Amino acid sequence: MRVNLRKFNEEGLSEYILFLDNIRILKSDEDPPFHLLSDPQYSEELILSDGREIRINTDQEFETQIDFGDYLLSLFRTEEDRSKVLDDEKGGSWLALAFFKSICKRRKDKTWRVKELARYRLDLEGRQKLYRHLVCGVLATYSIHRERSRLFLYGPLHKHARTLDVVGSAEELMLNPRLVKVLDLLYWDEKKNKPKARTTSNTRPLDEGVLYRFIGPGSFIKQFEQTYDFWTMSSEEILDLLPAEFDKWLEK
């Protein structure tokens, strides 16, 4: 199905939320309400800054979230345009419905393997976990870090990586390309093309050098962020500052 880029109106958003409730709570096996995407009763035009007409193929498949992020960035090229979906629940949730078949999988009995609501509905009033939204989170992350976002966006579209969950909530880290480069050097497995084994291990006491020792209670970031300004440091300078417990992760 091909549709022009639009955004929900109030009624469309309510209908989409009703669909999410049906498949989450009632375990309904109904199909996504794709008619909301183009029906003027439920949605309205979303005009980009350069006036481009965007056609979206709801059946388009992407191997990884990186590929998806690259595609989304080709649609929303400017910060102003990205703001039209990242800062607008009606725009972000419309996009989630457009790609719903990719971001939510079905069981054999056709019911949906639906996860936390924040992955499908852009909730800007609550705790604003933008990074958990399986479309807007990908767009926001990829637009900051491009290929370097592989540590967070290596998986298929319906998976929310644990690495992204740990780092996404720490905005001061997530926004800093130099820190993300350090994370990539520490935790990315070039051979297996995914994060190194045990990167997000959280068994207590924590293993030396795991991601939770980098960010989290009592971590490297928490100890150094007050008296070191990571924005004015190079990745190499940050690496030099790391305690010895991280050395073996660089060697892996």
Added chain:
Amino acid sequence: MPSEKKYTESQFANLWGRSQGILKEEVKLEIVPDTEPKQVKLLFKSSRKTDPIPPNAEVRLYLRHHLRLIDAKIGEKSIVFKNGGYESETFSLARFGKRWNKTRWQIKVTTNEDPGRVWAWTESQSILKGDSIITHDGEGILFIRKGKLPKEIAWKLDFPPEGPTIIIDVDVSKLEELLKKKSLVSALLVPEWISSILDEMIKLHLDGELLNAAENTWQSKWLNWFGIKYPKNQHKFVEDMDLDDVIEIMNWSLEIKTSLKKTIEQQSIIELVLKDEVNY
């Protein structure tokens, strides 16, 4: 071995030895009236804390929200922190869209000669930070401020990183005064807020923001205020939790709520109200 909290604090203390520390009264942020998109400016004044900072140190402003950032150089320390004060240029919040009011800001004073060195900083805080109405160890843990709320909503609780904040609708702003003192209104509403705050803490914990009394988060400050140890559950997504994990969390919540009944002293306040010793 010292407790996790003491261990972390000692590490912080060692690191702070190389800096002048946190700036409070020295830096104020103001929203420029009648601007659309909203603009902010900063007011600086020197103090004994800023005097030892080298004159060529750089004063930097970080504004961030919703995975977007403004990183601006305000100027050299000798210009910014000088006798008589200094007013910065204005900065537009257009980049943060319609929810600009959620933007957080921080000032860091850095130096090129020692890469990454921070001479002084302000805490990272919301642009619209409220007045504290409950403090613990000298720090605010519950804040209050006025704001425009939807029709028929007199107040709501918001949870910015510095701590739970009660937003009072501007049309019923007198409510703020009643809430700041012992009154029937506060005696009835405070338990409701604290219950909501507990719910939020549990929700965040279940959602992966592990409660940890040693951490510098609003949840940890409330934990320390409660004086109740955090649960031993490991960080798990809700979908990974089993029944035992949930029961442990619920028992922990019950323990806190039981403890709070004594802390809140609601009964005593109501008794005073009934005896006409405090106002409604």
